[in-house]
Amino acid sequence: MEVAELRAIAARGETYTVEFKRGRRQKDLSDSDIVEAAMCLANGDGGLLCLGIEDSGTITGLAHRHGDHTDPDRIAALLLNLTDPPIAAHAELLIVDGVDVVVVEVPKATAPVGTKNGLYKRRSLRLDGKPECVPYRPQEMLSAGFSMAGRDYAEVVLPDATLEDLDPAEFDRFRRGARSQRGDAALIDAGNREILRALRLLNGDSGVTIGAVLLFGTADALTRFIPTAECLFQEFNGRELTANESLRLPLLRTADELYERLRVRNSEYEVMLGLHRVGVPRIPDSTAREAIANALTHRDYTENGPIRVQLSVDDLTVTSPGGFPPGVSLDNLIVESRPRSPLIADAFKRSGLVDRAGRGVPEMYLSLLRAGRGGPDYSRSNDRSVTVSIPTGGADLDMVRFIINYEDEHQSHLTLDQLRVLHEIKAMGPSSAIDLSEGLRLLPAITRATLSRLTEMGLLEDRGVGRNRRFHLSAAFYRVAEDRNAYVRVRGIDPLQQEQMVMSYLDTYGRITRSEVAKLCLMSSQEARGLLTRLRDERKIDMLGVKRGAYYVRSDANQ
Known part of the structure; x- marks a missing residue:
């Protein structure tokens, strides 16, 4: 590694894959501290352990650890000898501004790693995005072990479980689902054992697996073998909890019960298109199905705690224990599908509960965007x-x-990326390709291609050149949307003018709300949110209060 590269790493600060350790004095950093930090990184995604850098990123140097010098090979040997299984790391000594810094390249572990003293920690991120090392609990190591070995936990045989622990009514439920257009018609008339074999949930003639109990188990079997299989449904009216139900049921029935609770609480807006009325659901059916199916099939059943489905006036929130499956992150979840249990996901597909395995998140985005709402967060x-x-x-x-109107007139569907870009520009106002790429987590090449295509289609217009080039919705968009005045507003007030109007308002009145911004700048509530978000990101304003009580003031740095 070059010194310039190390300086750049220090300037960026600690991340999930970069850890700093101070060591100006011998007592600042023990061998145990080094071993634990490397073990923690290995139990994450691996990364760089930099010895001689403060948490703030200041390079202060590492005191000599081996007499009158520091031997990086001995640090690598320390890790090899004091971890189990051994961490084979590479250590390198750099001289920066006359002081020593040791950079240790820690590989990602292929199995949970601990110290020879039996300590296990893993890398984690706090709610503020800062990295930390936390205890590596046994159930987390069990789940990680399955993932690292490429094994599906649903195929694990439960030694004490028998076919008597499975509920015949749940097999009937599966057959009813298989009759639907989305289901697997080949299993409509199959017997219980045949269904289990087709789903690969029966080992031999009587080896009942975890997946079999999760999908078809009796209430008693779930309690005995998989006590973590619980779901809470909660409904809020403001701060008041109006519904609070605990469901300890096999997965297919749990899904049906949750779908029904959301169905009876759903409602529709009406849009007039000429003489026709078109219903716009509060929660699109496909969105509800995919959100619940994803939670039930992707959750980590080695983790304690229930799945939570919470419905309020503003949103539907679904939380499932266990992080994203290996290989899935916020950056790729739209295009990457790696179910924690492929067997459970396949069973949901063949039972007709979801349309296509692996299309859950994209389908949620499409149905929400077509219903005039933002994508899932x-x-x-x-x-x-x-x-x-x-x-x-x-x-x-x-x-x-x-x-x-557009799809009916052109007899073609807008793509997911096109819908996302149109929604983002309508919400955030005129935007650059870089803004859209970062905000939507799209590759720059895909963003540029989508913008180019939408411009060719006449739905976007651009202003400026180079880095100042911004895209906004065109007159054609607002003509089709039957809101021509909006085009005049967008065209007539640029982002700089909008910002100046908001800051001038704050200078006069001291505070402003989102609805006041919308009225002031003649924009929608979503566009006002986008403007306020940008001003907060630029640290020009601060938000005080929460939800409906939120308002904005000038940032202390801009007083």
């Missing part, structure tokens, strides 16, 4: 749980009207 997910928040408040009926 996974930003509250971490390595302990996956949380998706689905907006259920007021729909953008202009967007709904546009999508229906």
